[in-house]
Amino acid sequence: MAQSQMLRKVPTGIRGLDQILEGGIPEGRTTLINGGPGSGKSVLSVQALIQNAENGRPAVLVSFEESAEMLRQNALTFGWDLQPLEKAGKLIVLQPEIDLHAIKSGGFTIEGFAAILEGQAKRINAELIAIDALDVLMQLFNDPIQERNEFYLLNQSLTKQGVTILLTAKTRIDNENQDRDPFLQYMVDCVISLDQRAAGQVTTRRLRVLKYRGSGYSSNEHPFIIGSDGLVLMPISSVELGQKPLGPLVSAGNPDLDEILAGGFHKSSAILISGPTGIGKTTLAFTFTMSACERGERVLYISFEESEAALISSMSTLGLDLPSALEKKRLKILTAMPESLGAEEHLFRIFRERSDFRPDHLVLDAVSGAQRIGSPRAAFDLTIRILSTCKEQGITSIYLDETPASEQVLDQPRGMGAILSLLDTIVVLSYVREKKGIGRSLLVLKSRGVAHSHEAHPFLISGKGIQLKRA
Amino acid sequence: MLLFVADNRPNSYRAKDNLKKICDQRLRNEYELEVIDVLEDSGKALEYNILVIPAVVLETPHRATILGDLSDPSAVLRALGLTVD
Numbered sequence: 255m256a257q258s259q260m261l262r263k264v265p266t267g268i269r270g271l272d273q274i275l276e277g278g279i280p281e282g283r284t285t286l287i288n289g290g291p292g293s294g295k296s297v298l299s300v301q302a303l304i305q306n307a308e309n310g311r312p313a314v315l316v317s318f319e320e321s322a323e324m325l326r327q328n329a330l331t332f333g334w335d336l337q338p339l340e341k342a343g344k345l346i347v348l349q350p351e352i353d354l355h356a357i358k359s360g361g362f363t364i365e366g367f368a369a370i371l372e373g374q375a376k377r378i379n380a381e382l383i384a385i386d387a388l389d390v391l392m393q394l395f396n397d398p399i400q401e402r403n404e405f406y407l408l409n410q411s412l413t414k415q416g417v418t419i420l421l422t423a424k425t426r427i428d429n430e431n432q433d434r435d436p437f438l439q440y441m442v443d444c445v446i447s448l449d450q451r452a453a454g455q456v457t458t459r460r461l462r463v464l465k466y467r468g469s470g471y472s473s474n475e476h477p478f479i480i481g482s483d484g485l486v487l488m489p490i491s492s493v494e495l496g497q498k499p500l501g502p503l504v505s506a507g508n509p510d511l512d513e514i515l516a517g518g519f520h521k522s523s524a525i526l527i528s529g530p531t532g533i534g535k536t537t538l539a540f541t542f543t544m545s546a547c548e549r550g551e552r553v554l555y556i557s558f559e560e561s562e563a564a565l566i567s568s569m570s571t572l573g574l575d576l577p578s579a580l581e582k583k584r585l586k587i588l589t590a591m592p593e594s595l596g597a598e599e600h601l602f603r604i605f606r607e608r609s610d611f612r613p614d615h616l617v618l619d620a621v622s623g624a625q626r627i628g629s630p631r632a633a634f635d636l637t638i639r640i641l642s643t644c645k646e647q648g649i650t651s652i653y654l655d656e657t658p659a660s661e662q663v664l665d666q667p668r669g670m671g672a673i674l675s676l677l678d679t680i681v682v683l684s685y686v687r688e689k690k691g692i693g694r695s696l697l698v699l700k701s702r703g704v705a706h707s708h709e710a711h712p713f714l715i716s717g718k719g720i721q722l723k724r725a
Numbered sequence: 726m727l728l729f730v731a732d733n734r735p736n737s738y739r740a741k742d743n744l745k746k747i748c749d750q751r752l753r754n755e756y757e758l759e760v761i762d763v764l765e766d767s768g769k770a771l772e773y774n775i776l777v778i779p780a781v782v783l784e785t786p787h788r789a790t791i792l793g794d795l796s797d798p799s800a801v802l803r804a805l806g807l808t809v810d
Contacts, residue, residue: 351774353790359800360743360793361736366763366770366778373767394777394792 261468264382264418267305268298270487274463274472280443283467284409284419288438289448294459294480295422297332298448299384300325301484302420304334307344312378314346314371319387322349332484343378354393364404367391368411375417383412384420388438392423402437409441443467449475458635461487477639481602500678500703501648506538507545510722514696514711516704519679521614522648523702524641526674528655529683533694534715535654536565538683539617540574541720542652546615547579554613555587556604558623562587573719586611592626597636600627604640608649615650616640622656641676653677678702686712696722736794740779743795751807 263278272278279285279302287295300315307313317325325347326336339345350370371383385391388405395401412419423438425447439445445464452458460475478487501521505512512518519525519542527535536559543553557565565587566576579585588607590600608616618624618640624633637653644651674680680699685692694713698706712723741760748756763770763778773782773790781801783789789804802808 348771350771350776352776353774357789357791357800357804358793359791359798360739360796362777362779362793363734363736364777365734366780367776369763369778370767370771370776372764374771391776 263469264306264311266298266302267309268301268485268487270476270478271461271485274461274476274487275444275466276470276472279418279420280466280468281418282416283413283443284421284441285444285446286438286442287420287422287446287448288425290425290450293448293450294478294485295424295448296320296328296386297480298446298485299386299420299422300329300334301332303345303382303384304329304336304339306382307339311381312344313382313384314348314375314378314380315384315386316348316350316371317386318350318352318390320349322347325349332482334484346374346378346380348374352390352394364391364408365411368408371412372415375415380417382418382420384422386422388421388423405438406441439465444469477642479598479601479639481605486605501650503704504549504551504650505542505545507541507543508720508722510711511538511541511696511720514698514707514722515679515701516706519650519652520703521650522645523650523678524645524676525650525652525679525681526655526677527652527681527683528657530658530685531656533683533685534713534720535656535683536560536619537569537572537574537715537720538681539619539652539654540565540569540576543585543615543617544574544576544579547582547584550584551614552584552586552611553579553615553617554608554611555585555617555619557587557589557619558592558626559619561589571717572715573717586613592623595627597627600624601636601639605643608643613649615652616644617652618654620654620656622654638676686710688712734778737779739794739796740781743798744781744801747795747798747801751802751805 262281263275264281265272265278266275287298289295296317296319303313303315315325320328329336336345336347340347348370350367374380375383392401392405395404409419421438421442444466447462447464449460449462450458451460459478459480461478462475463471463473476487478485500523503517503519504521505518506515527538529535539555543555546553555565560568569576576585576587580587586607588604590603592600595603618637621633621637624636627633627636641651641653677700679701682697682699684695684697686695687693694715695710696713697710698708700706714721714723744758748758761769763775775782775790777792779792779794781791781795783791783804791801791804795801
């Protein structure tokens with residue numbers, strides 16, 4: 255087959271997915287979306303269909319799993335209203351019933367279905383057909399060889415019309431844990447696999463392109479979420495994250511601190527401030543925040559610990575005037591009780607706020623608080639999703655993490671595990687014994703790209719905020 | 726009864742033949758048969774949920790759908806409420 259012709263693609267309109275597919279799904283060919291139950295196959299196919307139907311590519315949606323009414327209702331929960339599209343002749347929704355107990359006498363083929371599809375597609379000049387739950391249709395044929403032949407015939411007759419086809423199928427595993435329908439993957443041009451894993455309270459969803467004939471694609475696993483308006487993908491894999499270039503240096507809000515950091519923090523970097531309760535993590539975060547706001551930058555402060563009022567009050571005693579930044583709309587405080595929502599819901603709230611407010615910097619106070627959502631894994635996943643998307647958008651992100659009080663300055667921030675390598679700067683605050691009692695000490699454990707101080711610096715917190723003691 | 730076929734498929738010919746045989750032998754003239762080509766009238770196929778062909782939709786004695794080229798007459802006869810020879 256001549257590869258000199260550029261493969262034409264149909265965009266799915268799903269944020270992140272078209273990048274992964276380098277444009278979209280192949281035009282006039284078949285794309286298979288497979289995955290277990292609840293993995294998001296139907297949502298993906300309906301979303302792609304709607305995006306196209308709304309943008310000049312009429313489409314036919316066939317569902318073997320849900321009734322047309324259920325489909326319309328479910329679509330509405332994502333803000334997609336199918337009815338006006340149907341009325342305008344941009345979309346046809348079919349819901350043929352399969353009677354698995356139908357009387358059988360002799361052989362039959364899937365021609366009926368192909369003919370129905372062809373007829374319906376012609377009515378609106380459809381360019382896209384989505385078949386949801388092909389595996390249900392295939393159950394009519396009990397014989398795997400016949401299934402394969404029938405699918406081949408179906409695929410042939412549909413692609414003959416030049417229509418782009420999107421199929422979803424549940425991965426059927428047999429008793430030996432083998433894929434029962436490997437032929438499906440061989441016969442189509444593009445295969446997208448959706449996976450759903452639960453760890454504690456958090457569901458992690460991942461998408462992977464298994465195959466894309468005639469095109470380049472990203473073969474990594476990409477985390478995604480199903481939000482209030484459909485699927486959203488995060489195209490950055492953790493490998494790429496660690497290699498993102500850092501932005502220019504911005505002040506940490508305190509000249510002594512800037513000196514210790516050899517300039518400050520890098521814009522769009524990921525910073526961890528860890529230390530025991532009461533040590534000054536929030537103070538440090540707000541020191542940075544206030545100076546950023548004074549420069550005219552916007553900061554989104556996410557608080558899992560205290561209310562806005564409590565924060566305003568405690569920071570004011572330290573000389574930090576939060577209300578002034580709030581009034582100028584440079585600071586936004588988003589509070590949440592971790593236990594009140596599931597991890598996905600917290601994430602949506604945060605993402606929505608972030609996309610509305612468009613901050614330059616984001617603070618998460620605290621990652622340790624996020625563990626109350628369900629588990630350490632929940633906090634980890636939440637943090638990594640915020641981190642990866644902030645990096646992608648060039649937003650500086652600061653994570654506060656509460657550690658048990660200890661005299662050891664070099665306590666490794668606990669529970670952060672694999673995130674450590676993704677962080678650009680780590681600042682550890684700790685209590686230390688001094689001649690006259692207990693003091694506080696700041697240490698920059700690492701800060702990528704700058705010749706930062708490696709010493710422990712004593713500091714105190716007063717009505718003037720953080721003051722680093724000159725040695 | 727309605728017979729759904731696609732004009733140029735071998736199993737459609739077989740279905741037509743087999744159905745004719747059954748009708749001639751057992752129903753004499755007491756039946757109404759409509760043959761529908763799904764490629765021409767896909768709307769009707771959709772109406773009766775015909776996904777595979779050939780297929781026969783019986784209206785009496787009960788509404789029943791039989792899938793296949795009818796090479797096994799006993800299934801058809803049973804659906805018609807007739808005794809199998």
